Amino acid sequence: MGNKKTHKWWQKFIGQKMTPSGWLSFFVFGLGQMKNKQKGKALFFFVFQFVYAAIEFLTSSIVKPGLPGQPEYWGYSFFRRGIHGFISLGETTGGRFRDNSPVMMIEGIIAIFLLLILIVIWLMNIKDANESYLSYKRTGEVQSSKEFYKEVFEAGFAYVVSAPALILLMFVSILPILFSFLTAFTNWDAYHNPPADLIDWVGLDNFFQILQLPGWRSTFLGVASWTVIWAILSTFTTFFGGLLLATVINNKRVIFKKVWRTILILPWAIPSMVSLLVFKNFLNQTYGPLNRLLEANIPWLNDAVIAKITLVVINFWLGVPYFMMLMTGILTSFDKTIYEAAKVDGANSNQSFWRITFPILISQVTPLLIMSFAGNFNNFGVVFFLSGGGPRNINFEYANHTDILITWIYNMTKDFKMYNMASVMSILIFLLIGSISTWNFLRSDAFKEDN
Amino acid sequence: MKKLLVILLVIAMIFSMAGCKKQVTAKFAEDLKWDDEKKEYVFEKNAELKFWHDNEAYATKIIELWNAKYPDVPLTYEAVGSTDTAEKMKLDGPAGLGADVVYIPHNSVVDMREAGLLFQYPESDEAYFKSMMQDSASAVTLFEDNMFAVPSSVENVALVYNKQILAALPTLPTVLNLTAANLLEQVEREEIYLEELFAGVASWGNNFAGTGADIPYLAERFEAEGEEGTAAEDKHTLLAYQLYDAYHNYFLLTRDGYRVFGADNNDPTKFDITSPQVTSSIQSATGDWYGNKDGSKLFPGLATIQDMGWDQGPARFQKGQVAMTFSGPWVISDINKNFTTWAETGKFGITADTKVSDIYGAGKIPRFNNDQQPITFSGVQVTGMNVYTNYPNAAMNLMRFLTSGEVMNVVYNTLGKIPAVQDSATIPGLNEDTISQGFLSQAAFSHAMPVIQEGNYMWDPLRDVWTNIFDEKMSIEDAQAKSLQDYDDILANSGKAAE
Amino acid sequence: MRNRHKHKNTMSTVERIKDVMAYIGIYSILIILAISILYPVIWIVGSAFNPGSSLASATAIPKHPTLNNFIRLLEETNYKRWYLNTLSIALVNMTVSVVLVGTMGYVFARLKFVGKRFGLLTILILQMFPSFMGMIAIYVFFLNFGLLNQPLALVIIYSAGQIPYNTWLIKGYLRNVSVSLDEAAQIDGASKLQIYTKIVLPIMFPILTFVAITQFMAPWFDYILPSFLISSTERKTLAVGLYELINTQTNTNFTMFAAGAVLVAAPIAILYLFLQRYLIDGLSAGANKE
CATH class of the missing domain: 3.40.190.10 (Periplasmic binding protein-like II)
Structure with missing residues (x-):
């Protein structure tokens, strides 16, 4: 704070300086606004503090006294108990009252999230009190609450309308991720079975353990490299396949365009689990109808290399309709005048496709491609239902030839309950996929032009 | 409006949370x-x-x-x-x-x-x-x-068989040398050892055609396949079961007294997969397979044992396309479901008077040639x-x-x-x-x-002792050692070592 | 069509040969792809008409096709109930998603504000975290908010989960549409809300149709989430109900399962057949507006 810059870091959060109104709002939400004679605004901010205080009060032991024999902190109120539980991960086992560590951890995260929202509102409330106070001092006028709302709605339109979606995302997306992430730092395994047992924070122990075991390292490298190949191949085959189909059907020579399109989206309309189970039977080397039809004995799913190819092909079958539909849509949105200009310049349709359409298309769909890459990276269904990870690879631990990282993690949790290790792997996977994706995103046009 | 909605949403969220108190005792x-x-x-x-x-x-x-x-x-x-x-x-x-x-x-x-x-x-x-x-x-x-x-x-698993098919098959050579007229009698009177059954089935190439016998309603059995029982293929299976599954093949390991996790099956220190009892049991089951790796004598017709998954073996047996399987009572419950339809359409010569037990039978798994009865999981x-x-x-x-x-x-x-x-x-x-x-x-x-935690870890090692022999072409001893190592790895990784 | 004929009259022989080759090329690609796509589809549909209950040794064109699986599905299970449950979840999810994603798409494509770039990027990248245990957290979250065993919980998950992807989709789409109309309206003093509802929303119509279709489909196929979050029998969704047909040792009704799936696929295919017009005509209309 001894920093001599004109803008101190905290001015961003609470306005130029603390004013009497600001101090009032510091303690009671909206009180500074009250002093500034902005009743509506005051009420707006006060509601938040009131609601939070009400929750804390209503869930506390004052309202709901504890039962005899119940641990003391069971009577704690929502936020206090949440944070206590998050730090301790539970204290009592057995008996009538016992702590469920994972649930306590999650409730703790929820409490912390809600408090973070409160802190943001609290800072906004202080900043607003300070600024209104200063502007009143300067101009002698008070902005009415109504004007304020109007101004906020217009200036902060982006924040206001995206707030509900962002709050939803916070709980539906970030919360589960954070929980999975934090599990990597606990001892939640087959010998710590909540709710009967408690789990504890163990710091970085699991990471050290993974580094020490050579079997894990070689499995990770093997599975990870196939996962990357798989994700790249499956993304590109479906993308270019979809593009090819979309352009072919868009060709003026094709009649009954709608019928073709509808036929070609059929695989997408069938629940993929059904398709995959049928394919699994269809491709059975010994009994499958396909080998019988071809009068061959091809190990579709029993040979390491062929099984991998089979997976990519089946994934193509499942995924191409979606891209065809998407590409059809995007292609028709293109401005026809570009083509006409190109035609005048003597470009044939081939040239105009590769020189004009394709570059625009690519720059437009790069984000979607990256997301689809990530989706395939974590494409559980195809591997799980079709090959089940097989054929066997005896050099891997808990994984086989076609297992991708996500199915490997699944095996660890499903059969062996290594929740902590699975989380460590999740983090490693995330570092891998996240850095590839971020790097690509940052280079994409879609992102660059957003300055 | 929007702002109001936001506030309402937040408040609604918060109140619903306060309203939901957990009353779990x-x-x-x-x-x-x-x-x-x-x-x-x-x-x-x-x-x-x-x-x-x-x-x-x-x-x-x-x-x-x-x-x-x-x-x-x-x-x-x-x-x-x-x-x-x-x-x-x-x-x-x-x-x-x-x-x-x-x-x-x-x-x-x-x-x-x-x-x-x-x-x-x-x-x-x-x-x-x-x-x-x-x-x-x-x-x-x-x-x-x-x-x-x-x-x-x-x-528990037992030998489940199709009487129509077995009755049509000739007897297999056995040292017991008794008087059964066909394979059905041989099996039902317990006049054949498991090893002999395996070897015999293998000598027929594990398909009906190899037996040279007329199987009743053979054409009908393959109707669904779109084939009129050309009988030239090895898909007309005599014996098919889920070998790629420890629950179904555990009994093969028990010939010479091996029991997983000791006599009471619950001693985590006694996984003992490398014991000589296991070696000799596997040796006995595989027979001369090691002399003839290209055409598996034990499970002929199967390129890899993974093909015979849970969705193939029992399902084909239920359709009357497999003569024998090792399976549990559930394999019959589906047959019961379909039986009335079969009776209506006269499939396999079934009439309204036919009982399921006229067509299908279940019994003990044939004993090993050291006169020990195979032990199954229940x-x-x-x-x-x-x-x-x-x-x-x-x-x-x-x-x-x-x-x-x-x-x-x-x-x-x-x-x-x-x-x-x-x-x-x-x-x-x-x-x-x-x-x-x-x-x-x-x-x-x-x-x-x-019923111990380690019981969850035994399945893959128990199964893979076979996979390693048939797919990885390991020697029996190597396969056993590998299974033991797998089991120990699971123990170490699962947090047991840290205890 | 008319244009093509006019064109043809002035063609040289070389061009004509080229044209014929193009026809052959295009149709052979189409036919090969259509066959390779349709053949398995026929298999799947055919297995629904097979007698017996297992997929093994089912055939594409059964010799004795039977409606038995469909009849049993309707008579022995609560299929109709599951169907209605899922349909209502699908419709609500579709509506909520379109509203949420539409605004988010507009905000992130057209407005400038602090934190926009890294906000969406962060959420998007975070979503790539393979969170297997995440289900437990979602369960506890809904438990705390009293939404467990409520279809609303599913709507929240489906619509919120797809926000990042769909926002980028719409953002990409709006890049093709020039901002001149927005700017003109802004000069005329229109508020952002007005610009959104009056100008951008109509342009986005086709891509929102696309979002609507994909979001409509989500609940039909997902069985993992609902089996965790919905426990009461009367609120069960179709995917869960169907999955139970094959999931247990005593229930291995694969053909009934396939029949149920065919009944799901049919309306989706028909929906697509009819909505195509909005997707494609609408898209070109949007582009022409510039």
Whole structure:
């Protein structure tokens, strides 16, 4: 704070300086606004503090006294108990009252999230009190609450309308991720079975353990490299396949365009689990109808290399309709005048496709491609239902030839309950996929032009 | 407007949270009140009960019987797969949403018991339930002499066969050298050793065509394939079962006395997969396979054993396309379902008078050539009581009800499973049911799957001792060593070492 | 069509040969792809008409086709109930998603504000975290908010989960449409809300149709989430109900399962057949507006 810059870091959060109104709002939400004679605004901010205080009060032991024999902190109120539980991960086992560590951890995260929202509102409330106070001092006028709302709605339109979606995302997306992430730092395994047992924070122990075991390292490298190949191949085959189909059907020579399109989206309309189970039977080397039809004995799913190819092909079958539909849509949105200009310049349709359409298309769909890459990276269904990870690879631990990282993690949790290790792997996977994706995103046009 | 909505949303979110307080109190034995006159627990006021099961017909029947007996206590059911129950209960139980009573396979007992989800019965009830149910079945529900669940039905793999096909097959050479006229008699009279059966089937290339016999209704058997029984292919299987699965092939390891996890099957230090007993058992089963790796003598016609998954073996057997399989009673329940349709269409020459047992049979797995009977795993379906139930007395009454004779009849008749009762004579029809008796005859030579945590780790190593031989072409000793190493790795990784 | 004929009259022989080759090329690609796509589809549909209950040794064109699986599905299970449950979840999810994603798409494509770039990027990248245990957290979250066993919980998950992807989709789409109309309206003093509802929304119509279709489909196929979050029998969704047909040892009704799936696929295919017009005509209309 001894920093001599004109803008101190905290001015961003609470306005130029603390004013009497600001101090009032510091303690009671909206009180500074009250002093500034902005009743509506005051009420707006006060509601938040009131609601939070009400929750804390209503869930506390004052309202709901504890039962005899119940641990003391069971009577704690929502936020206090949440944070206590998050730090301790539970204290009592057995008996009538016992702590469920994972649930306590999650409730703790929820409490912390809600408090973070409160802190943001609290800072906004202080900043607003300070600024209104200063502007009143300067101009002698008070902005009415109504004007304020109007101004906020217009200036902060982006924040206001995206707030509900962002709050939803916070709980539906970030919360589960954070929980999975934090599990990597606990001892939640087959010998710590909540709710009967408690789990504890163990710091970085699991990471050290993974580094020490050579079997894990070689499995990770093997599975990870196939996962990357798989994700790249499956993304590109479906993308270019979809593009090819979309352009072919868009060709003026094709009649009954709608019928073709509808036929070609059929695989997408069938629940993929059904398709995959049928394919699994269809491709059975010994009994499958396909080998019988071809009068061959091809190990579709029993040979390491062929099984991998089979997976990519089946994934193509499942995924191409979606891209065809998407590409059809995007292609028709293109401005026809570009083509006409190109035609005048003597470009044939081939040239105009590769020189004009394709570059625009690519720059437009790069984000979607990256997301689809990530989706395939974590494409559980195809591997799980079709090959089940097989054929066997005896050099891997808990994984086989076609297992991708996500199915490997699944095996660890499903059969062996290594929740902590699975989380460590999740983090490693995330570092891998996240850095590839971020790097690509940052280079994409879609992102660059957003300055 | 939007802003108002945002505020409303936030407030609504917050209030709904405040409004939802969790009223979960774990009830334990001290809550139980026994009524000595009525011989039942004292129902809580306004008690209502819920149970989880995966079969709608069974559940409906149970509710009907319950309502007749206790009209004041509503009973409902939710369809939950028995293998999903443990995972689901870990969340639903503490949340207060779990069913009061659940049906689980007994290996889930470990999981749920370790997670503290199963009610531990008071001694009086333990004695009562033990008196009702088979000792071997009750054993799986015990841990350190406390009882955590009650057996409902038992199942184990046995030799299941198609009589029509076997009757058409010639006898196989056997050192017993007895007087059977065909393979069916040979098998039913137990006049053949398992090794001889394997070798014989292999000599036919494991297909009907190789036997040179006329199989009745052969064309019909392959109708669905779109083939008119050309019989030239090796897909007309004599013996097919899930070799790629330790539950189904465990018995092959038991020839020379190997039992997983020691004599009581629950000693985690005695995995012992490298023991010489295992070596000689595998040696005996594989026969001369090592001299002829290209055409597997033991499982001819299978490029890899992974092809014979759970979706192939039993399914093809049910369609009459496989002569013999090693499977459990469930393989018959689907046949029962289809049998009336077959009778209507006259398939396989079946008429309205034909019984399932005229076509299909079950019996002991043929003994090994050292006169030892193969030992199979037995599985027990159990009922367990949720420790988080709000009505422990009512739930205990339901538990007792579910072990009563009338419910055991439903288990047998509706579910097609073999009730775990002490005396099979108490179930009408069970003693006359030759198929069920066939399974029961093997049940005498079975032991329960381990009920220790390590029991979950044994499956892959037990299975892969075979995979490593057939797919990786390892020697028997190498395959055994590899399995042991896999098991030790799992132990180390699962956190056992850190204890 | 008319244009093509006019064109043809002035073609040289070389061009004509080229044209014929193009026809052959295009139709051979189409026919080969259509066959390779349709053949398995026929298999799947055919297995629904097979007698017996297992997929093994089912055939594409059964010799004795039977409606038995469909009849059993309707009579022995609560199929109709599941169907209605799922349909209502699908419709609500579709509506909620379109509203949420539409605004988010507009905000992130057209407005400039602090934190925009890294906000969406962060959420998007975070979503790539393979969170297997995430289900437990979602369960506890809904438990705390009293939404467990409520269809609303599913709507929240489906609509919120797809926000990042769909926002980028719409953002990409709006890049093709020039901002001149927005700017003109802004000069005329229109508020952002007005610009959104009056100008951008109509342009986005086709891509929102696309979002609507994909979001409509989500609940039909997902069985993992609902089996965790919805426990009561009467609120069960179709995918869960169908999955139970094959999931247990006593229930291995694969053909019934396939029949149920065919009944799901049919309306989706028909929906697509009819909505195509909005997707494609609408898209070109949007582009022409510039």
